Structure formats: structure tokens, C-alpha cells
Amino acid sequence: MKFNLNSNFLFMIGGCVFTFVIAQSVFFLYRAIKQAKIMGMDRAVIKSTIISSAAFSIAPALSILLGVLSLSKFLGLPLPWIRLSILGALTYELTAAASAASSVGISVTEQITNPQAYTTIAWVMTLGIIPGVILIPLFLKKIQGGLISQKNRDRIWGEHFMTAIFLGMISAFLGMVFATVRKGIAGWIPVFVLIFSAIVMVCCGLAIKKYNVKWLEDYALPFSILGGMAFAILTTHILV
Template identity: 30%
Template sequence: MKEYLKVANSPIFYIITFILFAIIIVQVFVFIRMALKRAKQLNITHSQIKSVVKTASVTTVVPSIATVIALLTLVPIMGLPFSWARLSVIGSLSYELAAANMGADAMGVALGQSGYTMQAFLNSVWTMTIGSSVMITFTLFFFKKYKQQLSKSMEKNRNSNWNKIFISAVLLGVYAKFILEPVVSGGSALAAMLTSAVFALIIEWFIKKTGFRWLQDFSLSISMICGMAAACLL
């Protein structure tokens, strides 16, 4: 084992990670409690809540597979505790590797290779952490005011077409971001996107023909798995 990995996998890092997980778990229960209270105020039925929970649970399974794969990729380089903490809270493999590489480059070494010392490891850790803290800080101190201003603007234009245009533009921007990248890059990314789209249409057609409405809860997951399989085969 490389010297820096002995520290990266040391008990103190596990303790810090478990403390972080404990905070997250507490937050989960707090938000669930708040959500149920608000649902009651809005007269949302228990069956509706149950349906939402079931759908959300199913659709989060496939994205979690990508997170596990990313974890297995990052662990040999950055150790288990830190990699686990990063990918469980805010990180993604593309960002984490890029930030870790930047930290290593600043020390004049290659990530995880010969010469990647404890100092280089800590520099990667700082780069990964500070880089992702910007939006968290923005959300913590400025998002509430931003949301209030946005709500006022939308309320002011409630009877106009502005709200519809604004929401549509935001959704189109999000879709374009994820669609145009594979279209431009091609290869396995494009194969995954097209395969997922085709299977989503097939599942939708099958539901209309058979009336199996329960299959809608699994449509996204099945399409994503088929897309991942196509990318791997390519």
C-alpha cells in the first residue's frame, strides 16, 4: 500500500465520515417529517404519498449504480472513507477526478502515481472540497433571498405568459445540456442516449397497449439500464 493511503484509510477518516453520515440521516428524517406535515396541510392523501415514495425509490436505484461504480474507481486512488463521503453527499466521478488531478498537478505529480505523496493527497482533498463548497455557500446565504425575489416576480406576472415561458426555457435548457453533449461527442454517450430513448418509447407503447400502468414506475430505470448496456457493448 502507498504511504499516503495508510493515512487516507486511517480510523480518524472513518470517524469523520460516519459523523457526516449521521448528520445526513438526521436531516433525512427532519425533511420527511416536514414533508408529511406539509402534505397534510395540502390535503394530499396517504395513497398519493405512497405512490410518490414508491416511484422515487425505484427511479433512484439506477443512478445509484453509477455512484457505486464511481466509488470503486476512486477508492484505489483516494482511499475508502474520503471517496465514500464525497460521492455520498455532493460529488460526481467526473468532478472528483478532475479536481483531484488539479490538486496533484499543482504539486507537480500525477494523480496516484509515483511521487504522489501525503502532501499531494492533501492538496487533492482541499481542491475537491473547496471547489464544491461554492454553491453550498451560495445556497446557504443567498438562495432564500433569491427564491423570494423569484416568487415575487412570478406572482407579479401570474396572469401573463411569462411564467410559462420561463419554466419552459429552464426545462429546455436542462434537456439541451444533457442531449447536446452526447450528440456532439458521439460514441458510447450517443448510443446510450438513443437506446434509452428508444426503450422509453417502446415501454410507453407497451403500457398503452396492455394497460399495465404500474410499469410507468419502472420506465426510467429500465431505459437507463438499457442505455448503459448499449454503451458497454459499444
């Protein structure tokens, strides 16, 4: 049987996953509306909440869609579609796929033709996310309690601590950003993209604080991701 990244079997699995995700969303939407009515919330408030939540999900969904399209050239369409329909963690999926591909000597710019390499990458992407699935239910409440306790004792140090955690998460990706800087100007593209994304985020932050554009609080990160992707496409076209 010929290896096919976009086989009907994989699309069938993706369809099942998609159906489950939609059914789960509809179920919890129904339960939330039912609970809101029991609590006596006004119908107009419920409707407004649903509409605003749907609107605020558009930008993150667009960034995830771009991630699916980016990975589809390398892994085919079904696998990225299945994974990002469940996780939506674009930063993890791209990083895990690129790291796994590098370990088996494959470039992420070319479509996989080796089924063993495809299986290896799929397993790495799957196993890498399992610790989070296990650790969050077990320790998230305790970690959140510690963070809240720290912020209550000293608000400034609590904010510094949260910033340090965020920077620690970001630093995990810096190795990939600077990994290719010795390959000439094209190797600096990830650095340029990082800088541009940071500029977009800073502009969003200034708009929120200086001009009180509150709706940007939910859209700043997606805008930064989308801006970085668009800038990456532009610079790659120019420099490569």
C-alpha cells in the same frame, strides 16, 4: 505517524457525515409525510410516492457507488465516501480529482503515498464546489425566472437556449476526453466511452419517445453512466 489513506480517523469522520445525511433525510421525510397528512392526501398515495421515490434513487446510487469504488483505488475509501455521500456529483468529483492529480504530477491509476499531494487534491475538490454553494442560493431564482420568461415568450428559442446551456456544460469535460488521443489506441478509450454512453442515452430517448417507456426518464442518465463505466472497464482490459 505513517500516512494512511484508510485511517480509522477518516472513517470516523465519514461515519459522522453518513449519520448526519441519514438523519437529515429522515427528518425531511417525516416533515413531508406530516405536511401531506395536513393537506389531506390519501395514505395510499403517500406510501406509493415514498416507494417510487426510493425505487428511482437506486440507479443513481449505483453510479455513485461505482464512483466511490473508482476513486478509492486512488484516494482511499473514506474521502470519496464522505464527499459523494454529501454531493453525489460524480462527474465533478472525478474531474476535479483527476485535474488536481495531474497538477501535482500524480497518476489517478496509482494510490497516493504523498500526504501533501493528498491534501492538495482534497482542497481542490472542496474549494472547486464552493462557488456553486454560494451562487445557487443567491442567483438560482433569478436565473430560473429568466429561463421561464424566455420559454413563455418563445417556446422554441427557450428550448434551444436550454440545449445550449447543457452543451456548454458538456463541453467543459471534452478537454479531458480528448487529452490523451495522441497516446495511441489506449488514449482513445475515453472517446470510445463517450460515444458508447451517448449511444446508450439515445437508445433510452428512443424508448421513451417511441415506446412510451416513461420510467426511463429518471433512469436514462444513470444507465448511460453505468454503461459507460462498464464499457470503459471492458475496453481498458482489451486495449491496455
